[in-house]
């Protein structure tokens with residue numbers, strides 16, 4: 240006879256395959272919204288958390304469940320809101336002139352929250368009425384409601400991710416997924432083990448306030464760190480539910496439950512601290528450069544082996560509480576140690592990998608609670624993070640192992656300075672001179688990079704491009720797959736500045752146009768334009784596909800200094816005789832350039 244575990248494993252595998260096919264069809268343009276969308280969907284850990292917070296499992300479980308409900312609600316509300324904000328920005332040129340009928344997502348969300356509160360109030364009333372409402376307390380009704388709401392939600396999540404394969408349907412797809420989440424949550428509120436809604440309601444309120452503020456207020460430039468923060472909250476929820484389940488059973492568990500439970504605690508724990516570190520590095524609260532010491536990899540691997548050994552022991556002899564809590568504690572430490580040797584600009588790969596781990600922790604939670612919707616979404620989330628990290632590694636011509644253990648980006652300052660001196664001089668240009676050049680050309684390719692995000696110069700770039708276009712100049716945008724600090728980062732920023740997405744060209748599309756371009760205008764991009772990636776076998780960047788800016792007739796680079804980009808590698812492009820550097824903050828420089836061009 241097929242056991243629940245077998246069914247769970249089949250579901251996990253099939254959802255993974257389906258997820259792979261759906262996610263590999265998402266264009267690079269929508270990779271950033273994909274990350275926040277899977278993040279929101281991974282908030283499905285909410286359904287497991289709701290039961291722990293509302294059931295009568297004892298005060299420890301209730302408190303852990305309440306924290307988990309708060310974290311998961313933050314992810315759901317924040318994740319769907321910010322995804323919708325991003326997707327509403329993606330428009331084609333013709334759509335920009337037509338006034339779009341905006342779907343009032345914010346209002347719809349408030350309505351949904353009120354609906355959820357209504358359902359809770361109704362259930363509370365039923366509970367209070369006791370005998371008078373036996374029909375409501377009937378176990379068959381609970382089980383049927385749960386079963387069908389979960390099947391419906393799973394279908395909507397997959398449709399939602401499928402919608403992301405085109406900007407045209409992406410928003411509607413995500414609205415369907417948000418509705419799927421509501422169905423799953425409402426269905427779970429009928430769970431027979433829930434006896435009180437007090438902590439659930441409080442968790443909903445706190446989570447909605449924090450998530451809503453994050454989703455509506457966070458600037459687009461801070462999306463990478465928000466995503467990392469959300470992963471950490473989702474992972475914490477999974478880890479806490481795992482701890483609560485272990486505590487509740489006092490280790491009296493079979494191997495079939497102990498394995499996913501231990502996995503949930505470990506992966507949830509390390510993803511929590513790892514993602515927190517990633518968010519702090521991207522927010523520049525911690526130094527962005529890799530922090531390394533002698534024997535670091537050996538130490539980390541030994542720690543990992545100790546964690547794995549503890550897990551195996553616990554599967555064989557689950558009733559060892561001290562070992563369980565020690566193992567989870569070590570996992571917290573491991574997450575921290577895993578991320579400190581990684582440079583800030585490798586964080587997107589790390590975030591995507593941690594996203595994948597978070598998905599696995601969610602799926603493990605699904606196995607512990609035998610909750611199939613969590614197994615499906617955990618598998619989808621895990622696949623999405625994994626696919627994205629592989630795509631990023633391919634775009635950088637690096638392996639995931641090199642990112643995790645290579646301490647890439649650790650710069651030898653002296654060597655870098657020596658290399659700079661050896662290369663000779665660079666030509667600088669003033670905004671006025673640059674405007675004269677731009678006034679006399681027919682085609683310009685704009686190359687945005689991380690510096691544009693730092694300077695928040697996307698609006699300046701878009702305004703300048705519009706002015707050039709008005710003057711009959713052909714303007715295209717060249718988007719490198721790993722420009723910025725997140726896959727698809729530049730697309731979101733430019734969409735925010737109302738740049739139609741049909742003006743954005745991928746690296747493969749734009750490279751043949753560079754030889755015809757009169758000017759390549761590089762705004763805060765560095766590594767993704769470095770010709771050493773093509774010409775210099777000794778360069779750490781060698782082999783990384785780049786935007787072939789050096790083939791344009793002239794190049795103007797907007798940056799503040801001659802400092803290298805994240806890789807720490809000097810850019811030989813700046814010593815090319817046809818390259819001119821407009822030094823200064825990109826936003827300031829663009830304002831001056833715009834004013835000079837207009838006058």
Ligand code: NAP
Nearest residue numbers: 688689690694721723725726764765766799800804805825
């Ligand atoms: P980059 O190589 O990091 O260079 C950014 C440049 O922006 C710097 O040279 C900096 O020069 C300039 N800059 C910073 N602030 C500025 C400001 N306020 N105004 C003007 N310029 C400013 O960026 P990139 O070319 O976009 O390349 C991205 C890097 O991240 C690549 O190495 C890529 O491999 C890595 N990465 C990206 C992803 C992803 O998903 N996007 C994933 C993993 C790794 P100054 O300091 O002199 O101004």
